[in-house]
Amino acid sequence: MVERDTASLAMSADELSSFLAEAFPQADAGFVIESVRPLGAVVDLASDDRHLRPGGTVSGPTMMALADYAAYVAILAQIGPVALAVTTSLTINFLRRPKPGPLRADCTLIKLGQRLAVAEVGIASNGDSDLVAHAVATYSLPPDRQR
Amino acid sequence: MVERDTASLAMSADELSSFLAEAFPQADAGFVIESVRPLGAVVDLASDDRHLRPGGTVSGPTMMALADYAAYVAILAQIGPVALAVTTSLTINFLRRPKPGPLRADCTLIKLGQRLAVAEVGIASNGDSDLVAHAVATYSLPPDRQR
Amino acid sequence: MVERDTASLAMSADELSSFLAEAFPQADAGFVIESVRPLGAVVDLASDDRHLRPGGTVSGPTMMALADYAAYVAILAQIGPVALAVTTSLTINFLRRPKPGPLRADCTLIKLGQRLAVAEVGIASNGDSDLVAHAVATYSLPPDRQR
Amino acid sequence: MVERDTASLAMSADELSSFLAEAFPQADAGFVIESVRPLGAVVDLASDDRHLRPGGTVSGPTMMALADYAAYVAILAQIGPVALAVTTSLTINFLRRPKPGPLRADCTLIKLGQRLAVAEVGIASNGDSDLVAHAVATYSLPPDRQR
Numbered sequence: 001m002v003e004r005d006t007a008s009l010a011m012s013a014d015e016l017s018s019f020l021a022e023a024f025p026q027a028d029a030g031f032v033i034e035s036v037r038p039l040g041a042v043v044d045l046a047s048d049d050r051h052l053r054p055g056g057t058v059s060g061p062t063m064m065a066l067a068d069y070a071a072y073v074a075i076l077a078q079i080g081p082v083a084l085a086v087t088t089s090l091t092i093n094f095l096r097r098p099k100p101g102p103l104r105a106d107c108t109l110i111k112l113g114q115r116l117a118v119a120e121v122g123i124a125s126n127g128d129s130d131l132v133a134h135a136v137a138t139y140s141l142p143p144d145r146q147r
Numbered sequence: 148m149v150e151r152d153t154a155s156l157a158m159s160a161d162e163l164s165s166f167l168a169e170a171f172p173q174a175d176a177g178f179v180i181e182s183v184r185p186l187g188a189v190v191d192l193a194s195d196d197r198h199l200r201p202g203g204t205v206s207g208p209t210m211m212a213l214a215d216y217a218a219y220v221a222i223l224a225q226i227g228p229v230a231l232a233v234t235t236s237l238t239i240n241f242l243r244r245p246k247p248g249p250l251r252a253d254c255t256l257i258k259l260g261q262r263l264a265v266a267e268v269g270i271a272s273n274g275d276s277d278l279v280a281h282a283v284a285t286y287s288l289p290p291d292r293q294r
Numbered sequence: 295m296v297e298r299d300t301a302s303l304a305m306s307a308d309e310l311s312s313f314l315a316e317a318f319p320q321a322d323a324g325f326v327i328e329s330v331r332p333l334g335a336v337v338d339l340a341s342d343d344r345h346l347r348p349g350g351t352v353s354g355p356t357m358m359a360l361a362d363y364a365a366y367v368a369i370l371a372q373i374g375p376v377a378l379a380v381t382t383s384l385t386i387n388f389l390r391r392p393k394p395g396p397l398r399a400d401c402t403l404i405k406l407g408q409r410l411a412v413a414e415v416g417i418a419s420n421g422d423s424d425l426v427a428h429a430v431a432t433y434s435l436p437p438d439r440q441r
Numbered sequence: 442m443v444e445r446d447t448a449s450l451a452m453s454a455d456e457l458s459s460f461l462a463e464a465f466p467q468a469d470a471g472f473v474i475e476s477v478r479p480l481g482a483v484v485d486l487a488s489d490d491r492h493l494r495p496g497g498t499v500s501g502p503t504m505m506a507l508a509d510y511a512a513y514v515a516i517l518a519q520i521g522p523v524a525l526a527v528t529t530s531l532t533i534n535f536l537r538r539p540k541p542g543p544l545r546a547d548c549t550l551i552k553l554g555q556r557l558a559v560a561e562v563g564i565a566s567n568g569d570s571d572l573v574a575h576a577v578a579t580y581s582l583p584p585d586r587q588r
Contacts, residue, residue, distance in 0.1 A: 061208060064211045064237065088240065088241055088410070089239060091239075091385060091532045093236045093559050094233070094235055122551075131552075134551055235557070240412050265387050265428070267414075278405075281430065283387060283428065285387065354528045354531070358506070359502035359505070380535070381535055383532070384501070385532040386532075
């Protein structure tokens with residue numbers, strides 16, 4: 001099984017923010033790319049009213065979208081601005097009720113192959129070490145023609 | 148393991164719509180409860196701009212939210228208007244690119260125990276038999292004191 | 295997205311039993327292919343001591359193996375005797391404690407594409423309608439050169 | 442949500458090995474508890490013929506059983522010798538073909554609540570940093586009466 005070259009990043013956090021704002025104009029303005037690293041990314045969600053459930057905590061679907069977005073960012077940072085990576089599956093476990101306030105998603109790619117990427121994402125209240133949710137998602141990648 | 152009584156429904160589609168509109172005022176206006184049945188529910192999504200991805204198809208996070216909502220409806224139809232059922236996990240597989248246009252989620256509860264419910268949800272373009280997505284979700288239920 | 299031709303089966307239950315006994319000589323002798331149908335298969339497990347947990351019920355790992363096997367049978371019935379289909383993921387929910395005695399797995403392929411198959415499997419005590427476990431598994435397929 | 446006390450371990454690796462050998466006499470002799478730590482455990486699989494697939498690599502079901510076992514060990518190390526913790530779900534992603542030879546599973550409990558535990562498990566060829574499989578499993582726990 002051939003893995004992709006992961007020694008260097010194809011895009012910076014700023015380049016990713018610009019690309020995603022253009023490619024997904026409907027994308028939630030609340031997601032902020034905090035940083036990218038080889039095989040990883042950190043994305044913050046400044047939760048506002050739209051995302052809240054009764055009791056003031058962030059909704060499950062918002063956390064699913066955040067996990068998916070963080071994984072997408074980590075993949076594009078590595079393979080460059082292709083809009084064709086598509087989510088093929090996502091499993092999320094909700095572990096604790098999030099506190100009101102911002103959330104942080106930290107994503108690590110545990111596989112980045114030619115056709116398939118697998119991402120693990122932990123979501124925590126900003127500054128907390130306990131996870132409020134944990135997701136694993138898989139992505140189908142466009143063929144990598146340069147190698 | 149004690150299962151709940153499922154012979155009769157606790158709420159109708161109309162009662163569920165009213166309850167959910169009040170309990171989740173931020174809930175997506177695009178979700179329409181089409182019908183409920185013992186251990187099952189059908190929910191439609193009249194997709195509009197907010198949910199679209201490049202290419203005009205419904206986004207993955209929207210389908211996750213739709214699956215979660217349909218399962219929540221099927222559970223409340225059975226156990227009544229308690230806002231305390233919480234999603235503990237969700238696994239979704241994206242099977243085919245949805246056509247532009249409305250989607251229909253059909254949910255069946257494959258377990259409705261005292262503390263835990265497990266729902267299976269198939270999502271298809273309205274009128275199509277091929278699934279565009281398939282989800283399994285689990286819910287933690289409040290104790291059922293009456294039975 | 296191109297789907298495969300599913301109008302006819304490539305292998306019968308008997309042909310599959312022979313092929314799998316040869317390709318996987320270590321395979322569990324307790325799995326019996328009951329029947330195959332377009333996009334589906336039924337596999338029985340005559341539970342014996344090896345698979346039991348304290349209390350006399352079938353173990354979780356045995357049910358995982360049964361679900362994976364049933365999905366593999368359903369795929370090979372459709373695409374023919376290629377040993378190269380590989381499981382890429384499996385999610386299983388354990389719903390009820392199985393009674394002592396034989397189990398039956400019923401698998402339906404909810405997607406059979408050129409590169410990816412997705413299978414849904416329900417496991418029940420033989421003769422029972424309530425599921426004891428429910429699985430969804432994904433498979434990476436070898437390219438289909440003939441079509 | 443009340444979490445359990447995790448400051449100290451209830452059982453050592455040796456005590457766990459003895460308890461599990463007695464409670465699960467059918468358990469696979471190939472699983473060796475390497476170490477336990479607060480909210481974590483390492484279990485090795487000395488792969489032998491029984492677990493191999495064509496090509497000499499460990500089978501998927503064996504890796505599922507290994508992940509489940511490692512999570513079970515990590516939970517019992519924390520809550521003590523109760524045989525009543527039961528797996529409620531397991532999701533596994535197979536990432537790379539394992540090399541022939543021993544595998545090591547490293548489990549971390551990302552939630553240990555009163556009723557529910559959630560475990561994350563990475564499996565790698567012994568000595569390798571790349572994961573061959575990654576699992577997330579959930580467990581229903583017996584009520585903890587002492588605290």
